[in-house]
Amino acid sequence: MSKTLIRGAKVLGGEAQDVLITDGVIAAVGDELAGTEDAAVVEAAGRILLPGLVDLHTHLREPGREDSETVLTGTKAAAVGGFTAVHAMANTFPVADTAGVVEQVWRLGKESGYCDVQPVGAVTVGLEGKKLAELGAMHDSAAGVRVFSDDGKCVDDAVIMRRALEYVKAFDGVIAQHAQEPRLTEGAQMNEGIVSAELGLAGWPAVAEESIIARDVLLAAHVGSRVHICHLSTAGSVEIVRWAKSKGWNVTAEVTPHHLLLTDELVRSYNPVYKVNPPLRTEADVLALREALADGTIDCVATDHAPHPHEDKDCEWGAAAMGMVGLETALSVVQHTMVDTGLLDWAGVADRMSFRPAEIGRLKGHGRPVSPGEPANLTLLDPAYRGPVDPAGFASRSRNTPYEGRELPGRVSHTFLRGRATVVDGKLA
Template sequence: MSKILIRGAKVLGGEPQDVLIDGEIIERVGAGLPDDDALVVEAEGKVLLPGLVDLHTHLREPGREDSETVLTGTRAAASGGYTAVFAMANTFPVADTAGVVEQVYRLGQEHGYCDVQPIGAVTVGLEGKKLAELGAMHESAAGVTVFSDDGKCVDDAVMMRRALEYVKAFGGVVAQHAQEPRLTEGAQMNEGVVSAELGLGGWPAVAEESIIARDVLLAEHVGSRVHICHLSTAGSVEIVRWAKSRGIDVTAEVTPHHLLLTDELVRTYNPVYKVNPPLRTERDVLALREALADGTIDIVATDHAPHPHEDKDCEWGAAAMGMVGLETALSVVQETMVTTGLLDWAGVADRMSFKPAKIGRAAGHGRPVSAGEPANLTLVDTAYRGSVDPAGFASRSRNTPYEGRELPGRVTHTWLRGKATLVDGKLT
């Protein structure tokens, strides 16, 4: 059946409306629409959002299929309400050539659970010594516009300047993992009271803030776009706020886990809380929430970082850094931003769909829920509240920091260009 009628949904949290999908397109939006022999989805009390877009996902393929694949990662994305994800370049081999980004792009097309837009590496092998094939990746079938050495910082100022100059020619953006490596050697967690008490190597806020300060100045000098990955400190917020006040073309993201969790959790020595950048203080968490609400931080991005069991179920010092996040992101944002009154659902749509699609130039995504637009949609039961059970995840990995935690909201349906990828909470 090519027509679907979503009946009585609160579009972006507003008044209940019906949404009629015909094929890949939204045909009509309004109250009391006839079903026209369509498949009817009863959505009374639920919130309908544009399909979510994640600008920062690790799909691991090629090379680390033991932790995630494009198939399992996009299934996780659909489960979380995403219709498009941007796949980071730190694969094996690194996505630093047209051939590798095209491989990832085509795998996404084949599996069909969400659109996959590869992110190209800034430097060859993520080594920071030589620019990667930025132009060739942009001109490839994948049409790469976002470049990042995420997992590593482009710490050489000359290299960063050259990258910004290069991508300016085609309107690209460099997404920086802000971490001064010399200030974080041996770092295990946020530098502060807790690290001192636990005797773990501290990761100072200035290691992030100094790189952001340098890069916004470089972006201003070059007249290019820079995006700050997983911003995590109150000081970083102030630097980005200052840069925007000067008209510098900078955008920034925050992860769900940095909106909710603090370094106090590291007292458990549970490696599930080990992440890069590290969990920060309650003061930082509150500053990040306020910055997301007032627009200083533009978007929420998951930094979905799957790892196999053996890489996390070990002593803290040997454990890999990272958390899975695609399937819990919207619930954490509801808990930290909607329940607290800092954002309404229209604001959530802005930070998790409209703006990330604009930054990454994801064609057909982040569009209004209106007639004539692609039917990329997410239906959310916002009244639901339940305990997180990673055993039910679609992701191949289970390294979630929320196991057993009660969170609100549940994605019940996801549509990618009118095709249901999730129905009643189950993948199609």
């Protein structure tokens, strides 16, 4: 029988308590617990204990782009970041649009052992937006897919989107839309506005995102299905989601850590590490996103962890790939932008980074309360830590972080996956 005692942690930021884990399950929570004599002790005074984080939006790149990330390296990065479950996006090579590919990813996740991997299935064959993939087969497979997304591409055909929304009702699935009207964003390189006008980079208007979100919340309402909006990035998108929720429609949304912190002013450096889809927006958008995450209009934080090999960023802006790694810095950025600013408490962080994403993905065994009887998927954070981000130390195979050298607060000291420590004192176990 394996036992671990986490001593004196602030559970969800509340009073300091002890938490006893026995055989992968939370056995007891409280003061002066009995039966702890033979337990391994983790001294956690001053630390925050959270339910294991859940990411709805991760690119693990395997199969196909193992030069940037594998399921193994990606799940290691996830564990270091405090995640116990990630949703692996479907834009691999080959695309995860069949039961075979999602089962492969699911199996690789099982073998990694660092973090649970829940594959996301493609909505359409080859992410081409033309023909529905076998959504039912992916759901019925061992991978048990419930989240479907063509992420990286928008399901822009209104009829295909409508059918997908309707079809997945049969197994309580959800369509996670990458909202980007393709015609309005042909050749787009950065947010369209004051900075793009000066830099002469083709603009990516906010309306390209907002018009798709507006359409899709109306479609979801019309067919009585649920829709999830990926990486919402503009103040206008927030307004549309807020309106849709006020109608009682089944709409959820996520925001990335980088959209909570960074703005398009950074593009003035022409450094492609800031090139990302959706693009970095303005200060006003950043503030609206923080407020929306705080008031629940935006349901959750999702990393959109997008690893790229060095050569795909070590070039001119126009030639560079879009995306940033995010698993290992997500919680720090959320602490910096939401907690240290007073917008969200730690219980709120637990909700936005664990409870809600698990609920949206209908993920079992994750996003559970820190209570006796629950699986011991837990994250222990040292919120007092301060230090510069050093990509050389990343567990991810890629280094394309926009935070290199930036001082960020907080560090995950321990991550527990069903009671087993995957991270100890900030290092992979």
